[in-house]
Amino acid sequence: MSMLSDIRRDVARYNRQGRPFSVALIAAVYSHPAFLGLLHYRVTRYFGLQKGNPFAKLLYLCGRAAFPIIRMYSGVEIHPRCYLGPGAYFGHFGPIVLHPDSRIGEQVTVMQGVSVGETRGGPTVGDRVSIGASASLLGGILIGNNAVIAAGAVVVRDVPMNSVVGGVPAKVIGKRSQEDYDEVIGS
Numbered sequence: 342m343s344m345l346s347d348i349r350r351d352v353a354r355y356n357r358q359g360r361p362f363s364v365a366l367i368a369a370v371y372s373h374p375a376f377l378g379l380l381h382y383r384v385t386r387y388f389g390l391q392k393g394n395p396f397a398k399l400l401y402l403c404g405r406a407a408f409p410i411i412r413m414y415s416g417v418e419i420h421p422r423c424y425l426g427p428g429a430y431f432g433h434f435g436p437i438v439l440h441p442d443s444r445i446g447e448q449v450t451v452m453q454g455v456s457v458g459e460t461r462g463g464p465t466v467g468d469r470v471s472i473g474a475s476a477s478l479l480g481g482i483l484i485g486n487n488a489v490i491a492a493g494a495v496v497v498r499d500v501p502m503n504s505v506v507g508g509v510p511a512k513v514i515g516k517r518s519q520e521d522y523d524e525v526i527g528s
Contacts, residue, residue, distance in 0.1 A: 344387035350427035351379055354448075375431035375453075378417025381407070386421040416453070425449070426468065433474075439463070446470065446486070467502060469519070489517050 349362060355373060356365035369376040385404030391397030401421075412418050417431060419439045426447035431437055433453040439445065440458020446468035451457075454475035457464055462481040466472075470484055473492030478484065485502025494511040505515035 344383055347427040348380065348383050350447075351376070351383070351429055354428055354430040373431070374415045374434045375417050375437065376415075378411055378415030378419065378437070379425075379429055379431055381411045381415070382417070382419040382421065382423075382425065389421045423463070435474075452476075452492070464496075487517055487519055489515075 348366075352362060352365050352369055355369040355376060360368065370380065381404065385401060385408075388397045388401040388404060391401075405421075416434045417437045419425060420441035422441040423439045424444045425439065426445060426449065428448040429445070430450045432450060435453025437451055437453065438456045438458075440463035443458050443463030443466070445457070445466040448469045449466060450471040452472060452474040455472050456477045457466070457472075459479045464478045464480065464482045464484060466478070466484040467486035467488065469486055470488045470490070472478070472490045473494065475492055476490045476494045476496065478490065478496045480497060482496060483499045484490070484496070485500055485504065487503045488500045489505040490496055490500070490511065491505065491507030491514070493509070494507045495509045496506060496511040498510070500506050500511070501513070503516050503518055504513045505517055506512060507514045
């Protein structure tokens, strides 16, 4: 996947009105400050991965220099080393912190106040996972596809796919299927 392809898939998650891409991109940046943090991550990561290109290295360094300003405006802190799959959706402005060693799948929804990772490393999060407000995913855990992490949950153990977890520490409290996910996002 290319940077532009990933950005198109991200914008599609914010574009509920079916606008053309360029209009939807501008609307997402204007209406969702957290989207700007996501966009900054995509561009900075792309240039950081371009080895042997001095112009790309310069653009990467400019992106890293702008990071503190973007973080203050968007409330999003994602290191370019983190892997975040395409189609990500950050629901609201607010502190969202993704550890550099985290690997996060496609079509993931992240609400405000979420922390993913700790000093011992970052979790691996599957595709189509929804992470509720103020949830924490700590350590080198595995979150299965289609999982739902309830608001305020503290996840310190692996989460099976299609599970809903909540509590401190989080435990399985329900199930969610691929069809349930498709219904929620309107696929």
